[in-house]
Amino acid sequence: EVQLVESGGGLVQPGGSLRLSCAASGFTFSSYTMNWVRQAPGKGLEWVSYISTSSSTIYYADSVKGRFTISRDNAKNSLYLQVNSLRAEDTAVYYCAAGVNKDYWGQGTLVTVSS
Amino acid sequence: DIVMTQTPLSSPVTLGQPASISCRSSQSLVHSDGNTYLSWLQQRPGQPPRLLIHKISNRFSGVPDRFSGSGAGTDFTLKISRVEAEDVGVYYCTQATQFPYTFGQGTKLEIK
Numbered sequence: 001e002v003q004l005v006e007s008g009g010g011l012v013q014p015g016g017s018l019r020l021s022c023a024a025s026g027f028t029f030s031s032y033t034m035n036w037v038r039q040a041p042g043k044g045l046e047w048v049s050y051i052s053t054s055s056s057t058i059y060y061a062d063s064v065k066g067r068f069t070i071s072r073d074n075a076k077n078s079l080y081l082q083v084n085s086l087r088a089e090d091t092a093v094y095y096c097a098a099g100v101n102k103d104y105w106g107q108g109t110l111v112t113v114s115s
Numbered sequence: 116d117i118v119m120t121q122t123p124l125s126s127p128v129t130l131g132q133p134a135s136i137s138c139r140s141s142q143s144l145v146h147s148d149g150n151t152y153l154s155w156l157q158q159r160p161g162q163p164p165r166l167l168i169h170k171i172s173n174r175f176s177g178v179p180d181r182f183s184g185s186g187a188g189t190d191f192t193l194k195i196s197r198v199e200a201e202d203v204g205v206y207y208c209t210q211a212t213q214f215p216y217t218f219g220q221g222t223k224l225e226i227k
Contacts, residue, residue: 037164044205044219044220045164045218047209047215062215100211101169101170101175
């Protein structure tokens, strides 16, 4: 069974940092490009970042460029998102999604930025 | 950035009747590799999104055949042949042809 399990979310003050993780199982993680997608409360989906299978190609949405860093460890079947300099508008559920078509999704981890 | 525009934003449907959602992109979604990376996602209430259709018309594993996708270039359609109660939720089109990846605003499907 394919599983993506995000963790690392929580309540953080503006300007703070978190490291989000996504643990993959049930498929060949190293063969899939990976994405982070977020959803603010009651809003639609927003793509955040992409990483290729070998980590050689990385893209970010303009809204997070310079503040967020995506990475992966294929040996550990894990995807990460380091989120720094957090703002109120970063409050959202963060999902990891596998594949260019976003074949598989995790349940998400909630990041709340508030003082 | 490619803007994805869905219509309608809300769709009340009678059980057993068909439903259709349109998605228009601000530029062609044909990739240089010849594929068109247009997908449809379903998000049931309280659930994460789920892939229904990829590359315009390819149903993902486990997706019922009452869901179908069509279109080309900049105009795409998701059709549900006979709506069931479990189809309630928000449907998104999304493109992966060009970065940044973008999503439509979402169409809320509800039962009349």
